[in-house]
Amino acid sequence: MLNRLPRNGDKVFGHYGSLNSLRRCFERYRRRAADKFGNPRLLKISFHTLRHWKATMEYAKTKDILHVMKTLGHRRIENTLIYTHLVKFESDEYVCKVAREPEEIAKLIEAGFEYVCEHNGLKFFRKRKWMEGKDVAGRNNGAAGRT
Structure with missing residues (x-):
């Protein structure tokens, strides 16, 4: 089904433009969510926070640190262990x-x-x-x- 869609470029989410543009969009939605829910802690969430969260959830689900290491693209297991602590x-x-x-x-x-x-x-x-x-x-x- 996805192969039938027109391809406008190599990137799946290429319409966002640059990484800075995507980051600004994320920050805007994060700020709206913090205001809407009255929770300023949401402002502390970043892309890096989401990376830690994904690693933690993958490890909790699979109990396979090598799988998490591959998912994160790490070469050293010590780096992966830093991410699975939340x-x-x-x-x-x-x-x-x-x-x-x-x-x-x-x-x-x-x-x-x-x-x-x-x-x-x-x-x-x-x-x-x-x-x-x-x-x-x-x-x-x-x-x-x-x-």
Whole structure:
């Protein structure tokens, strides 16, 4: 399907122009979100923050540091270890939810829950618990925690 679309250049998101233009656009939306939600901590989020977040989530999902290293394009594992510190995931602790109706299912998926199984017409979902504001060493990291 994507191959049938017209190609205007080599880049997928080439319409943004330069990296500076993309950064300004990101900063503008970040500022709007901080104002809308009354949360000035959102102003601290940067592209680099998102890189750390992606590395942390990939490691939490796969438990494969070599996969994360390849994803980030690192040559040395020591560099990758720096990026996988934002959240300490409790090993097997999950928040569990049950849904029957399509609307309930959609809300759970949008909230980050993953489908586990179905039993007696009920669909079971789970989402990993994590420690609020702690990195893997138990230090405060300023990240907002969620369940």
